[in-house]
Amino acid sequence: MDSWWFANFTTAWVILAPLIAAYVPRRLLKSYFNHHVWRHAKSLVALVDPYVTVDIFKRFVDDDSISSSDAYAEVRAYLSAACSREARALRAESAMEGKGFALSLQLGQEVADEFRGAVLWWSSAESRDEAHQWQMTRRCYRLTFHRRHRRLVVDEYLPHVRIKGKEALDRDRRRRLYTNNIITDYTYQDDRVWNHIDFKHPTTFDTLAMDAAKKQEIIGDLDAFRNNKEFYARTGRPWKRGYLLYGPPGTGKSTMIAAMANHLGYDVYDIELTVVRHNHDLRKLLVETTDKSIIVIEDIDCSLDLTGERRKKQTGSLSSPPPVSYDPDDDGRKRSKVTLSGVLNFIDGIWSACGGERIVIFTTNHVDKLDQALVRRGRMDFHIEMSYCRFDGFRTLAKNYLGIDDHPLFQSIGEMLAEVDVAPVDVAECLMTSTRAGRGVDSSLEYLIEEVKKIKAKADAEAAAKAEADAKAKAEEDESEEDEEEGEKEINESEETGVED
Numbered sequence: 024m025d026s027w028w029f030a031n032f033t034t035a036w037v038i039l040a041p042l043i044a045a046y047v048p049r050r051l052l053k054s055y056f057n058h059h060v061w062r063h064a065k066s067l068v069a070l071v072d073p074y075v076t077v078d079i080f081k082r083f084v085d086d087d088s089i090s091s092s093d094a095y096a097e098v099r100a101y102l103s104a105a106c107s108r109e110a111r112a113l114r115a116e117s118a119m120e121g122k123g124f125a126l127s128l129q130l131g132q133e134v135a136d137e138f139r140g141a142v143l144w145w146s147s148a149e150s151r152d153e154a155h156q157w158q159m160t161r162r163c164y165r166l167t168f169h170r171r172h173r174r175l176v177v178d179e180y181l182p183h184v185r186i187k188g189k190e191a192l193d194r195d196r197r198r199r200l201y202t203n204n205i206i207t208d209y210t211y212q213d214d215r216v217w218n219h220i221d222f223k224h225p226t227t228f229d230t231l232a233m234d235a236a237k238k239q240e241i242i243g244d245l246d247a248f249r250n251n252k253e254f255y256a257r258t259g260r261p262w263k264r265g266y267l268l269y270g271p272p273g274t275g276k277s278t279m280i281a282a283m284a285n286h287l288g289y290d291v292y293d294i295e296l297t298v299v300r301h302n303h304d305l306r307k308l309l310v311e312t313t314d315k316s317i318i319v320i321e322d323i324d325c326s327l328d329l330t331g332e333r334r335k336k337q338t339g340s341l342s343s344p345p346p347v348s349y350d351p352d353d354d355g356r357k358r359s360k361v362t363l364s365g366v367l368n369f370i371d372g373i374w375s376a377c378g379g380e381r382i383v384i385f386t387t388n389h390v391d392k393l394d395q396a397l398v399r400r401g402r403m404d405f406h407i408e409m410s411y412c413r414f415d416g417f418r419t420l421a422k423n424y425l426g427i428d429d430h431p432l433f434q435s436i437g438e439m440l441a442e443v444d445v446a447p448v449d450v451a452e453c454l455m456t457s458t459r460a461g462r463g464v465d466s467s468l469e470y471l472i473e474e475v476k477k478i479k480a481k482a483d484a485e486a487a488a489k490a491e492a493d494a495k496a497k498a499e500e501d502e503s504e505e506d507e508e509e510g511e512k513e514i515n516e517s518e519e520t521g522v523e524d
């Protein structure tokens with residue numbers, strides 16, 4: 024009987040199918056199948072199939088998916104260990120230096136995981152993302168589990184995967200130095216707002232030349248920030264801290280940022296403000312930064328003018344990759360409109376609280392030029408003056424470049440540096456020149472003494488010239504005041520004489 028029905032059904036279908044295809048419009052057919060047949064088929068399957076799937080899509084960088092963390096990357100990191108045991112077709116990417124490869128699943132591969140007695144399966148798949156505005160097909164990790172484990176998976180397993188994945192990412196990742204791209208109105212959803220290179224700066228606090236007590240204070244402050252998550256949560260403050268580094272050129276502000284990043288193990292986001300067009304672009308940049316990061320705006324006084332206009336300066340910033348060339352003045356429509364209030368919001372507006380463990384650093388050569396609103400405590404919590412090279416700084420540089428801790432000439436060099444303002448960059452350059460020239464320790468230090476003497480002589484000559492110019496200006500001022508008084512006296516006398524006449 025069954026075979027009779029089947030034969031009739033097949034014959035009818037063979038006759039009817041070409042007729043339906045020929046006469047019923049394709050769009051109608053498609054939408055009918057999509058909306059009705061597929062829905063009914065799914066509910067039928069659900070009756071007999073007890074398995075549930077969850078897709079975790081590879082994310083796009085667009086407005087709808089702004090987020091400071093990446094679940095897809097976390098799942099991939101979590102699965103990396105399981106992959107090496109079970110999957111047969113793997114993808115290997117180089118992990119951190121000396122740490123071999125990070126493994127992930129090839130498309131279509133599957134691995135099993137066990138959690139509190141439940142077995143769950145992960146596979147690498149491609150699927151249509153219904154939630155996305157263009158419903159595109161995207162790579163995803165698909166988790167499949169029995170429906171009786173639904174609560175376990177949602178409440179415990181998925182959070183567990185994210186925590187473990189994040190830990191693995193933090194452990195294995197290469198640190199990065201980011202710089203911002205131009206964000207245009209046409210920025211495509213997959214365009215990154217940040218560009219990055221691996222961050223490999225050799226500076227540490229050990230090699231940073233500065234006052235030893237001040238250095239310890241900064242290290243203590245950074246450690247307290249990093250270890251005080253509970254304090255920030257308890258007091259209801261976002262877990263972030265602002266540092267203002269100020270001082271003359273070549274005193275180590277950019278070097279300090281590298282030392283901080285190395286000490287904390289954070290990424291660095293170096294913002295080139297001149298290519299940021301609007302305040303809301305700043306927000307977009309902010310939400311695309313990750314936790315455990317340092318956000319830097321170098322030479323803030325040159326990047327942001329309080330009147331809203333901008334000036335340009337070649338900044339010697341932290342060897343960052345150059346931003347895409349963009350002249351803010353080349354077209355009136357393109358000119359940046361970032362304002363002081365935009366930057367203030369960037370630092371401590373409601374958006375700045377997304378994510379956590381973030382440090383914001385401004386550097387400047389002219390602290391007195393900055394608006395008080397920008398640098399007040401609470402925004403820039405710690406003001407650090409990077410100053411000229413004194414004895415402590417010199418000892419560090421001598422250790423860096425000559426490999427020595429002490430020397431009979433140290434005392435006289437220390438005394439000289441107490442009297443003359445020499446930037447650490449100049450001391451470092453002298454020592455490096457000597458090292459390159461193959462001089463020994465003694466002659467390197469003598470060369471440094473000669474150079475410092477020259478700098479002192481130059482500074483003395485400049486100070487004398489300035490004093491002379493000031494004295495001359497004062498004399499001229501006094502003379503003109505005397506002339507004025509004389510003139511007034513004459514006028515008064517002639518008026519008095521006139522009255523008498």
Ligand SMILES: Nc1ncnc2c1ncn2[C@@H]1O[C@H](COP(=O)(O)OP(=O)(O)OP(=O)(O)O)[C@@H](O)[C@H]1O
Nearest residue numbers: 231232271272273274275276277278339447448451
């Ligand atoms: N305090 C320091 N400790 C060690 N090296 C230093 C220090 N200051 C300067 N240097 C050396 O001088 C170079 C320039 O220093 P850096 O760029 O950090 O100065 P800066 O204060 O940021 O200058 P600018 O204000 O011009 O940006 C560094 O690459 C480093 O080699």
Ligand SMILES: [Mg+2]
Nearest residue numbers: 276277339340
């Ligand atoms: Mg600098």
